[in-house]
Amino acid sequence: MIMGCRYKAVIFDLHDTLIHCQAQAPIEDVPSDQMVMVPCKNTVRMLRYLKKQGVMIGLLTRCARSFTEYCLRICHLDKLIDTEVCAFDYPEVETKPNPIAVRRILERLEEQFRETIPLDRCLFVGDTYVDYLCSLSAGMDFLGFAYNDRQRTSLMQMGVHTDSIIADYQELIDRFEAQKSLPK
Numbered sequence: 001m002i003m004g005c006r007y008k009a010v011i012f013d014l015h016d017t018l019i020h021c022q023a024q025a026p027i028e029d030v031p032s033d034q035m036v037m038v039p040c041k042n043t044v045r046m047l048r049y050l051k052k053q054g055v056m057i058g059l060l061t062r063c064a065r066s067f068t069e070y071c072l073r074i075c076h077l078d079k080l081i082d083t084e085v086c087a088f089d090y091p092e093v094e095t096k097p098n099p100i101a102v103r104r105i106l107e108r109l110e111e112q113f114r115e116t117i118p119l120d121r122c123l124f125v126g127d128t129y130v131d132y133l134c135s136l137s138a139g140m141d142f143l144g145f146a147y148n149d150r151q152r153t154s155l156m157q158m159g160v161h162t163d164s165i166i167a168d169y170q171e172l173i174d175r176f177e178a179q180k181s182l183p184k
Contacts, residue, residue, distance in 0.1 A: 005053055006179055007141075009109055009117050012081075013100065013126035018043050022129040040147060046169035053176065054114055054175045059084040062095055062130070062172040074119050082109040084140035102138035103181045125172070127151055127159050144173070154162045 012018050022036040043166045050057055057080065061068055065086040072078040085105045087095060094100045102124070106117050122136035131157070133144035144165040146152035155165050166172055 003057075005176055005177075006121065007055060007123045007145060008057040008115070008121040009058060009106065010050060010123045010125060011058040011060050011140075012124075013128070013131045014063055014068055014071065016061055016127045016130070016147055016151070018059070018077060019075050019111070019118075019126060020147065037071050037074050039077060039171065040145065040169070042173075044076065044080070046172050048120055049078065049173050049176070051080060056109045056115075056117065057082045058109055059086075060096055060101055060105050060124075060134070061085075062087045066086060083112060097133040097137060099134065099138035101134060102140065127155070129154075134159050134162060169180035 008172065013093075015021060018040060020038050020040060022038075047057060059068070059072075059081050061084065063071070063086060065084070065088065068084055068086045071077070071086075072081060083105065084106065085101060090101075090104060094104065096102075098174055102122075106119075106122065110117055117163055119138060119140045122140040123143055124131060124138070124140050126132065126135070127145045127147070132142055132144070142164060144152075144155040144160045146165050148166050148167075150164075152165055152167070158160060
């Protein structure tokens with residue numbers, strides 16, 4: 001049960017949304033043990049908050065499963081994510097921005113929690129046009145995560161309204177708290 005919250009599920013992108021990967025070369029060219037991976041600001045706090053509110057948490061990424069699981073484990077987020085859909089879990093044509101990718105993650109959450117999740121009760125949090133397009137094509141709300149001014153500008157150029165962009169996950173917590181006080 002979600003206490004006063006409109007959303008039953010929040011789906012996150014991984015790279016530069018939940019975790020920053022820092023490397024001296026393009027990430028694809030660097031062995032994962034030579035990268036510095038850190039959670040984005042207030043990620044752990046926000047995920048714990050959502051769990052406490054009864055919100056289902058999914059991860060939808062175009063990263064490979066082995067890399068995704070490694071990142072989540074290194075950043076101590078693996079126990080805070082309910083399920084993931086990664087690159088190569090399904091045929092490539094079904095990866096984001098295809099709305100089928102959203103359907104796949106929701107199917108996993110619905111099976112795990114034995115509860116139906118309407119799209120209008122889902123929020124997608126991401127940092128790229130692919131994430132934004134995926135949420136739009138699936139018919140769900142989008143919240144942009146901008147870790148710097150360049151990313152904020154990029155999201156706004158895509159059509160994401162400035163009120164739908166955050167830079168710190170405390171802002172997501174504050175929005176959820178504000179929803180609790182709204183009349184039903």
